[in-house]
Amino acid sequence: xxxxxxALRIVEEAIQAVYPENAVKKALxxxxxxxxxxxxxxxxxxxxxxxxxxxxxENRVSEGIVITKYKHSMGxxxxxxxxxxxxPIPDKDTIxxxxxxxxxxxxxxxxxxxxxxxxxGGSSLFELPAENVELxxxxxxxxxxxxxxxxxxxxxxxxxxxxxxxxxxxxxxxxPARIFSLVLSDVIGDxxxxxxxxxxxxxxxxxxxxxxxxxxxxxxxxxxxxxxxKKETPKSLENVEARIVGSISIACxxxxxxxxxxxxxxxxxxxTLDCEAREAGPFLSAIAREIVSRDRPVKRPCVxxxxxxxxxxxxxxxxxxxxxxxxxxAARGIRGLNNVVIASVATDGTxxxxxxxxxxxxxxxxxxxxxxxxxxxxxxxxxxxxxxxxAVGNLLRTGPTGTNVSDLIILLCK
Amino acid sequence: xxxxxxALRIVEEAIQAVYPENAVKKALxxxxxxxxxxxxxxxxxxxxxxxxxxxxxENRVSEGIVITKYKHSMGxxxxxxxxxxxxPIPDKDTIxxxxxxxxxxxxxxxxxxxxxxxxxGGSSLFELPAENVELxxxxxxxxxxxxxxxxxxxxxxxxxxxxxxxxxxxxxxxxPARIFSLVLSDVIGDxxxxxxxxxxxxxxxxxxxxxxxxxxxxxxxxxxxxxxxKKETPKSLENVEARIVGSISIACxxxxxxxxxxxxxxxxxxxTLDCEAREAGPFLSAIAREIVSRDRPVKRPCVxxxxxxxxxxxxxxxxxxxxxxxxxxAARGIRGLNNVVIASVATDGTxxxxxxxxxxxxxxxxxxxxxxxxxxxxxxxxxxxxxxxxAVGNLLRTGPTGTNVSDLIILLCK
Numbered sequence: 001x002x003x004x005x006x007a008l009r010i011v012e013e014a015i016q017a018v019y020p021e022n023a024v025k026k027a028l029x030x031x032x033x034x035x036x037x038x039x040x041x042x043x044x045x046x047x048x049x050x051x052x053x054x055x056x057x058e059n060r061v062s063e064g065i066v067i068t069k070y071k072h073s074m075g076x077x078x079x080x081x082x083x084x085x086x087x088p089i090p091d092k093d094t095i096x097x098x099x100x101x102x103x104x105x106x107x108x109x110x111x112x113x114x115x116x117x118x119x120x121g122g123s124s125l126f127e128l129p130a131e132n133v134e135l136x137x138x139x140x141x142x143x144x145x146x147x148x149x150x151x152x153x154x155x156x157x158x159x160x161x162x163x164x165x166x167x168x169x170x171x172x173x174x175x176p177a178r179i180f181s182l183v184l185s186d187v188i189g190d191x192x193x194x195x196x197x198x199x200x201x202x203x204x205x206x207x208x209x210x211x212x213x214x215x216x217x218x219x220x221x222x223x224x225x226x227x228x229x230k231k232e233t234p235k236s237l238e239n240v241e242a243r244i245v246g247s248i249s250i251a252c253x254x255x256x257x258x259x260x261x262x263x264x265x266x267x268x269x270x271x272t273l274d275c276e277a278r279e280a281g282p283f284l285s286a287i288a289r290e291i292v293s294r295d296r297p298v299k300r301p302c303v304x305x306x307x308x309x310x311x312x313x314x315x316x317x318x319x320x321x322x323x324x325x326x327x328x329x330a331a332r333g334i335r336g337l338n339n340v341v342i343a344s345v346a347t348d349g350t351x352x353x354x355x356x357x358x359x360x361x362x363x364x365x366x367x368x369x370x371x372x373x374x375x376x377x378x379x380x381x382x383x384x385x386x387x388x389x390x391a392v393g394n395l396l397r398t399g400p401t402g403t404n405v406s407d408l409i410i411l412l413c414k
Numbered sequence: 415x416x417x418x419x420x421a422l423r424i425v426e427e428a429i430q431a432v433y434p435e436n437a438v439k440k441a442l443x444x445x446x447x448x449x450x451x452x453x454x455x456x457x458x459x460x461x462x463x464x465x466x467x468x469x470x471x472e473n474r475v476s477e478g479i480v481i482t483k484y485k486h487s488m489g490x491x492x493x494x495x496x497x498x499x500x501x502p503i504p505d506k507d508t509i510x511x512x513x514x515x516x517x518x519x520x521x522x523x524x525x526x527x528x529x530x531x532x533x534x535g536g537s538s539l540f541e542l543p544a545e546n547v548e549l550x551x552x553x554x555x556x557x558x559x560x561x562x563x564x565x566x567x568x569x570x571x572x573x574x575x576x577x578x579x580x581x582x583x584x585x586x587x588x589x590p591a592r593i594f595s596l597v598l599s600d601v602i603g604d605x606x607x608x609x610x611x612x613x614x615x616x617x618x619x620x621x622x623x624x625x626x627x628x629x630x631x632x633x634x635x636x637x638x639x640x641x642x643x644k645k646e647t648p649k650s651l652e653n654v655e656a657r658i659v660g661s662i663s664i665a666c667x668x669x670x671x672x673x674x675x676x677x678x679x680x681x682x683x684x685x686t687l688d689c690e691a692r693e694a695g696p697f698l699s700a701i702a703r704e705i706v707s708r709d710r711p712v713k714r715p716c717v718x719x720x721x722x723x724x725x726x727x728x729x730x731x732x733x734x735x736x737x738x739x740x741x742x743x744a745a746r747g748i749r750g751l752n753n754v755v756i757a758s759v760a761t762d763g764t765x766x767x768x769x770x771x772x773x774x775x776x777x778x779x780x781x782x783x784x785x786x787x788x789x790x791x792x793x794x795x796x797x798x799x800x801x802x803x804x805a806v807g808n809l810l811r812t813g814p815t816g817t818n819v820s821d822l823i824i825l826l827c828k
Contacts, residue, residue: 189703249708267711270700274747279693286684286722289603294663297681297711308700333688 003341003412007360008396010258010303010410015347015398017254018246018405020048020184024117027182027245028056035111035177039064039080040101042126042196043119044072044087045184048402051077053115061115065104067097067125089142090127095135098128098165108177116179120186120404122196123156128164130231132224138162141221148217156197157205158213160233162225163197167233170199171240178239184246186404188272188309192242200240203233247271248307248405251347255410259303264412266303273308273409277322278329278380280310281342284411285333288340291413300339304411312352318384321352323407327359327394328385332376337363339414345396348404352386357398358407359389368392417755417826421774422810424672424717424824429761429812431668432660432819434462434598438531441596441659442470449525449591453478453494454515456540456610457533458486458501459598462816465491467529475529479518481511481539503556504538509549512542512579522591530593534600534818536610537570542578544645546638552576555635562631570611571619572627574647576639577611581647584613585654592653598660600818602686602723606656614654617647661685662721662819665761669824673717678826680717687722687823691739692794694724695756698740698825699747702754705827714753720823726766732798735766737821741773741808742799746790751777753828759810762818766800771812772821773803782806 016022037060041050046068054061054077064080066073069087076082083097105114129138138159145155160167171179179200187194192201210229214221244250249271259266273280287304290296298304310322323344330342345351345358369376372391379388389395430436451474455464460482468475468491478494480487483501490496497511519528543552552573559569574581585593593614601608606615624643628635658664663685673680683701687694701718704710712718724736734742737758744756759765759772783790786805793802803809 189707268704269711270704271708272703273697273700275693275696275700276690279689280697282689283687283694283697286687286689289686290682290684293603294685297683 003339003414004360004362006262007341007343007410007412009262010255011343011345011408013258014251014255014408015401015403018184018251018347018403020045020119020246020403021052023184023246024049024052024182025056027243028053031057033113035113036108037061037113037115038104038108039115039117041066041117043122043184044069045119045403046117047072047074047082049117049119049182049184050080053117054078054080063104065097065101069121069125085125087121087124089139090124090135092135094125094127098126102128102173105174105177108174110176112177114174114177114179116181116200118181118196119184126165126196126199130162130164130228133162133228137221137225141219144219145217148219150213150217153194154213156194158210160197160203160205161207161210161229161231165199166197167203168198168201168237169233171237172234175239178241181240181242182245183242184403184405185244186406188274188406190244190247190249201242202235202237205233207232246403246405248347248408251405251408252305252307255305255408259305264301264303265298266305267298268305271307273306273310275310277310277312277325281326281329282333284342284409285330288334288337288342288411288413292337292340301414306409307406309406312383314383316382316384318379318382319354319387320383320385321346321354321356321358323351323358324354324356324385324389324395325380325383326409327361328376328388329380331361331365331369334361334363335366341412343396344407344409345398346407347401349398349401354386355397356386356395358396359385359394360396361394365392365394417753417828418774418776420676421755421757421824421826423676424669425757425759425822427672428665428669428822429815429817432598432665432761432817434459434533434660434817435466437598437660438463438466438596439470441657442467445471447527449527450522451475451527451529452518452522453529453531455480455531457536457598458483459533459817460531461487461496463531463533463596463598464494467531468492468494477518479511479515483535483539499539501535501538503553504541504549508539508541512540515540516542516587519588519591522588524590526591528588528591528593530595530614532595532610533598540579540610540613544576544578544642547576547642551635551639555633558633559631562633564627564631568627570608572624574611574617574619575621575624575643575645579613580611581617582612582615582651583647585651586648589653592655595654595656596659597656598817598819599658600820602688602820604658604661604663615656616649616651619647621646660817660819662761662822665819665822666719666721669719669822673719678715678717679712680719681712682719685721687720687724689724691724691726691736692743695740695743696747698756698823699744702748702751702756702825702827706751706754715828718825721820723820726797728797730796730798732793732796733768733801734797734799735760735768735770735772737765737772738768738770738799738803738809739794739797740823741775742790742802743794745775745779745783748777749780755826757810758821758823759812760821761815763812763815768800769811770800770809772810773799773808774810775808779806779808
């Protein structure tokens with residue numbers, strides 16, 4: 001077994017499992033519906049998810065709308081209208097496309113089905129402000145909340161109460177038709193009320209929550225907006241069903257299947273890793289040392305699998321990304337160990353502002369860096385992992401993958 | 415089950431397993447020796463290890479010497495001479511005591527046994543400079559190497575070549591008698607050639623290594639010292655046997671037994687954790703979330719066990735220790751989760767310059783901190799974990815335990 005090849009194979013199979021096409025087609029294999037089926041796809045992967053649905057369902061789909069980010073449409077899809085709109089901030093094209101969606105769904109009846117394909121970025125691509133609220137109000141409030149240090153959960157709680165589609169309102173509009181969501185999740189933890197601000201999912205935040213947040217951060221807003229905030233979002237919806245069809249968890253499980261097929265024992269350690277990238281590396285190395293010296297927590301040959309999105313607090317002026325920092329920081333702790341490989345990769349193929357997807361290191365990486373006169377501590381302090389890994393052939397490149405379910409990290413030991 | 419009580423019980427049993435007394439007594443249960451047995455105990459736990467040996471072996475021991483740190487002797491031990499000496503820097507008392515040891519072993523014959531009890535701090539408590547080398551030379555060279563940024567492995571390589579007892583030289587002196595070492599290890603990875611600079615273990619560093627290090631860091635030293643460096647340390651020793659009787663690994667295994675007895679599934683993840691304390695917490699929390707939401711990598715109820723010694727880069731002026739920072743930093747990621755407890759504890763009972771051994775947090779810790787108006791990010795930036803944990807009753811106190819095998823970290827989920 002060549003461990004580097006095995007690592008690349010595992011990464012590839014994990015990412016393929018969450019390709020928009022594969023995720024949608026698998027979920028639609030046994031779709032049951034007697035009535036009309038219409039399709040709405042929103043998000044950065046909307047076009048690819050929509051085309052996959054069109055191909056799967058063939059003539060059973062009568063109509064569809066795609067709303068994706070500018071430059072993300074890849075051509076016509078028969079019977080579908082394609083819109084491009086603003087991301088990460090909604091714009092007039094967002095509003096226009098969303099109005100067109102409400103048009104499309106207004107004659108749906110009981111027994112009909114709206115297939116709702118959701119991917120990352122959906123929140124800004126599908127939006128219509130509540131009555132008496134303007135797009136500018138939404139933008140200004142979001143901006144004020146961000147600058148006040150509000151959390152993303154708090155911002156969403158407010159936005160859901162100022163929207164005609166978010167926080168479950170869209171599902172109300174589609175009623176009595178059913179709405180079946182297939183979700184490609186780039187959100188750690190896969191909370192369905194959070195992804196795209198939950199247009200087709202009951203809202204767990206209340207009008208009171210939203211008002212309290214406005215007060216807490218002393219947000220300025222006109223009284224007409226304050227009144228809109230008082231309207232409650234739906235707390236239960238009978239016509240909705242949702243399924244996560246692509247997520248880091250699904251990618252990790254696919255990595256596990258691939259690892260086992262290659263003859264490795266395997267373990268998924270977490271799918272919500274969110275610590276500092278350059279400290280996750282040493283933590284993983286400590287596990288590698290345990291496996292090598294004491295054959296635990298898993299017997300060799302083995303693969304430990306993690307998913308999530310680590311963070312980098314940039315202090316230097318170098319080039320890199322969180323996956324590259326993680327990999328490089330792991331190299332020190334496995335120095336000299338034969339048969340240990342650690343790879344960290346952004347599933348969208350783009351790690352930070354670089355052309356690499358991540359990094360892949362082994363027990364010889366430190367020696368090779370030393371031969372080039374590269375000091376790892378210095379490189380990490382300068383956030384310059386890209387150049388260090390490039391110098392020793394330890395960058396991992398996939399090209400843009402067309403999907404995004406955050407990051408995959410694997411540790412192989414033999 | 416009360417999880418906090420369970421956590422404290424597991425910690426207690428783990429530490430008890432590495433008490434000097436328990437470690438020594440267990441190892442001596444079946445000691446075979448026909449000839450004389452003499453005892454040498456060095457290190458911070460020397461007195462306690464020596465007394466345990468005295469009690470175990472009773473009249474089979476004819477003589478013994480204890481060399482421990484100032485104020486660490488706890489009284490007379492029948493038939494033993496007790497010395498106290500300098501730590502962390504060797505002094506005249508170190509030299510005097512070491513000379514007395516060489517006196518004691520000089521009439522040992524084939525078939526005789528020297529029982530060598532080693533604990534942390536042994537390196538500075540047992541030392542006699544090589545011929546033509548002075549104690550002041552050793553101190554000056556160590557100091558220069560430290561200030562030049564040499565690693566501890568490099569410093570030890572040099573010191574072993576300037577000593578009459580380190581780097582296996584002591585075992586040569588004891589020959590043809592056997593020397594049986596029982597080691598209480600406070601060194602991550604438990605390398606026998608490193609603990610106390612390996613007086614009774616073959617040396618893997620060479621005279622050439624030592625000379626190269628002197629050159630690399632441009633260390634100033636008299637020619638008589640340079641000549642001493644050229645003498646080789648023993649690369650193989652026939653009369654030595656060594657056993658780690660206390661270590662973080664043994665503590666982790668005892669924690670595992672205790673956890674299983676309390677009805678938990680368990681897993682030892684690593685025994686060499688060495689990343690930044692405040693990032694190990696979030697990493698552990700990510701594992702906790704995986705267990706709670708997906709029942710992996712281990713089925714609940716479960717305990718994940720880690721050992722090692724994390725680091726803290728102090729930037730603030732607060733009070734705390736690495737275990738307290740780890741625990742506090744873990745609290746954020748398990749906020750609101752019922753049935754999750756994370757504890758981190760220094761096995762010597764003293765975490766940083768505080769009277770606490772560490773911290774213990776759960777899903778309600780963040781709420782309790784919030785009620786007191788305590789901001790965790792601010793506290794961590796100020797390295798003030800002690801006061802934050804104290805305010806919400808989450809400090810863990812054991813008092814000095816009399817042993818030291820670095821840190822134990824446990825995560826409990828139900």
